[in-house]
Each structure stands twice: as structure tokens, then as C-alpha cells.
Amino acid sequence: MNREEQSTSVPNKDKQVEEDLWQRYGAERGVWSESMLIALEKGIEGNKWFSLIDKVRSDRALGIAWEKVRSNAGACGVDGISVEFFEKDSLDRLLAVKERLTKNEYEPKLIRRVYIPKSGSKEKRPLGIPAVIDRVVQSAVKMVIEPIFERDFAPSSYGFRPGRGCKDALREVERLLRSGYEYVVDVDIKGYFDNIPHEALLTLVKERIADGKVLGLIEQFLKQGVLEEGVEIEPEKGSTQGGIVSPLLANIYLNPLDWLMAELGFKSVRYADDIVVMAPSAKVAEQALEQLKSWADQADLTLHPDKTRLVDMTESRAHFDFLGYRFLRTAKGKVIRLVRPKSKKKLRESLRHPTKRANGRSLDHIIAIINPKLQGWFAYFMQAHLSEHAAMDSWVRMSLRSILRKRHKGKGRGRGLDHFKWPNRYFENLGLFSLERAREEQMSLQRGATC
DSSP states (O other): OOGGGGOOOOOOTTSOOOHHHHHHHTOOBTTBOHHHHHHHHHOOGGGOBOOOHHHHTSHHHHHHHHHHHHHHOOOOOTTOOOHHHHHHTHHHHHHHHHHHHHTTOOOOOOEEEEEEEOTTSSOEEEEEEOOHHHHHHHHHHHHHHHHHHHTTOOTTBOTTOTTOOHHHHHHHHHHHHHTTOOEEEEEEBTTHHHHOBHHHHHHHHHTTBOOHHHHHHHHHHHTOOEEETTEEEOOSBOOOBTBTTHHHHHHHHHHHHHHHHHHTTOEEEEETTEEEEEESSHHHHHHHHHHHHHHHHHTTOOBOTTTOEEEETTSTTOEEEETTEEEEEOTTSOEEEEEOHHHHHHHHHHHHTTTOSSOOOOHHHHHHHHHHHHHHHHHHHTTSOHHHHHHHHHHHHHHHHHHHHHHTTOOSOSOTTHHHHSOHHHHHHTTOOOHHHHHHHHHHHHHHHHO
16 A cells, blocks of 8 residues: 555545544544645645644633643643643643744743653663643644644554554564464664654654744754753654654554555554564565664664564464563464563553551552552553463562551562462452453453354
8 A cells, every 4th residue: 555545435525524533633623624634644745734823822722721731731841841830821822822923922931851661670760751732832822733744654654643543553463473474574663762763753754744834843842951850952853752642653654664564565564663664474574674773774773683583483482572462472382462571561660569467558559559550551552362361460469468467467569368368368358459351351352242
């Protein structure tokens, strides 16, 4: 499929734009008009969009953008203004930023950089926190330009796109494995978000956007200074993780890679910068890896030498990780989904504090705290092999038995005879969420649906 083939049907003039068209492009009603959407679907002359700044600074766009920022909450930027404080006089603030945008006097504030724990690692990930007003402007820009680029994006891209998500990407990986694409190039772009070349990215943006003021805003977001421990840093490359427009820009820069893989006949699945390329033979996979290296060099990016690897999934116990899951070929030849060890470690770490042996909370209270964590984990990892859920349940119950053991003057972990004192049914009666039971119920429903 080429780019021109993505859209074929154009709504009749006498008919309203179909609902699925709005959803396909992620277009916001009131920001995008029906006539604009029809023009997008049909394709405009020169494939470039002019006069978009009026859409960005419109009352409607800024109002919707503010509601999105307000609903997501988030921390303060460098100005110390919280979402709650901003809300007290939000109308005046929105009118003020509209005026600055109109007079071409808008300048984003510095980004406050913090470091958050990296899942399953002692390392920390940098996170940029723009000021609330800058988040509003970024959101307005994103709403205006996203549908334009959404039309161009390849079907193999799933991250931060309307109507697509992690589960879709994971299902596609499973489908390709079942279809014989069992040689996998597990791709890791070293520090992708921090290393996107600004000029090369802006060149791609200019292929679709011809409004100089909108381009100027995007460039400002890319070159926005960062405040870290009182020191101002001027970025020469990269797109700040934490910025609202950053995921879209990241997709724009990797879109040529998606299409290159498709045009060369390779099957790729990408979620943001998590990429796997799948092939029917080792030879084809090696060819794909060479093409990836060549593209990365041209794009001024680096494939991680240790983390980028070719995996032969025809071999027993072969595996690769993708979006928190581990795809494993068992000794019996079946490919199953496990949970990546880092993801299991992250859940256990989140449960350790509320399940400490020495705490004065009642068991009912502890269960009320940990149940939402278990339910949230299950919502994402429900497709993991049943054994993963059973093992995690066992670990949780062991932690709870250890609490009870201490309260009964016992030492050590909750094992052995403690299973008879406090059987699994005991915790079930207290309302503890069981991952294993939830998975069994889900599997039963799936079997019923196929009958």
C-alpha cells in the first residue's frame, strides 16, 4: 500500500461527513470543519496547508486545548503556576495568549526538567514539564496539524495515534508470528527522543505545513530552553519527553522509516520508538537489519549496538520483548506471551510499601490499597499466559500472610503451614482481587464467543 492508496472513499456532497472519517484522522470538531476534512480526504493541491495559525489561536481551539490540559492535570512548570491556579482566571490567561499569538509575540517559557525512575532499572528517565500555558498552546497546535500528518502515517505505526494503541500493535505482532514471520529484528534507537535532529524534522514538517507562523511555533517548541537544577540548557537536538506535541513530532520523523520498510517488503510494527521488524527467513531479517542501519545513519540516529538484535523465533526458548510483554517460544514449540521481568518487578515494587510486614493497617485497608494496582496491571497484561497471573497472585498472598504471621508473633515469610491458617479462600473472602481468576474468566468468555 502506498500513501495515496490510504484514502479512497470521499463523502458525498449531500451527505454529512461520516463519523469514522473524524475518528480516522483524530480531527477535533469545532477546530476542523467538515469542508477541511473533505479536502484532507481528497487531497489538496501541492499537499501543503496554508493559513493554519487562525485555527490555532481561535477561541474554540484554545478553549478545547485548555480543557484537555485541565483534565490531565500534571505538575507546575518553571513559573510555579499549577493547573488549579491557572483555572481561577483561565479566561483572562487564554485571551492574553491569544493576543500574543496574534501579534506574533508569544514565546514559550523554559521547560522544567525532572527525572523519574525507569521501569525495572536504577537509571532515571528525563521528563520535561512545560508551563501550563505552553501546554495549552502545544495542544492547540497539535489539534490543528495532527490530522494532516495522520493521513500520511503508515499502517505499521500504532503509538500516539487516534483509534490505535498498544493492544493493536501486540495483536499485529502475534498475527505476523502465526503467519510465519518468525525472524525478528528487535530494534532499539539509542536515546531517540533526545536525538531527533531539528532541521531534518522541520524539513519533514514543511512538506505538509506552509504556514510560517505555525512552523515558527513548532520550531520554538523544539528549541525551548530547559531548566535543570537552576541551569538553563539550550537544546541543539531532540524533542522533550513530556511535551504535548512531542509524540506527534516523533512519529513524523520515523514515518519515512515505516514506509521504507513497507516498500522494501518488510513487516514492521512500531509504537513510538519501540520497533520490531519481522521476516519469513533469517536472510530477509539480515537484509532488514542492514536497511535499518543505513536509514539510521542517514537520519543521524544510532541503533543501540547491544539492544538491537536478530531473534530466531523458530528456536526453543527464543524470545523478544515488546511493549511490556515477552514473546517466548516454548520447548513444545508454542509462542506464548509472558510479562517482561522489568514489568513484573515494577508491580512488586509498587506493592512492597503497602504490604510491609510492620504496618498497622487492617488487612481490609491494605487490600483496598493494592486492589486498584492489581486491577490496573491486569487491564494491560490480561493477555499474558495464565502462569504469570498465578505466580503474581502467589507473591501477593505470601506478602499478606507474612503480615498476619508477624501479628501472630511468627517470624519469616508467609509460607508452609501459613497456607493452612490463611488459605487462598481467606483472602478471596476479604475481597482480594485475583489475577488468575480474572484471567480464567476472560478465557472462558473468549471460548464462549468462539462457540
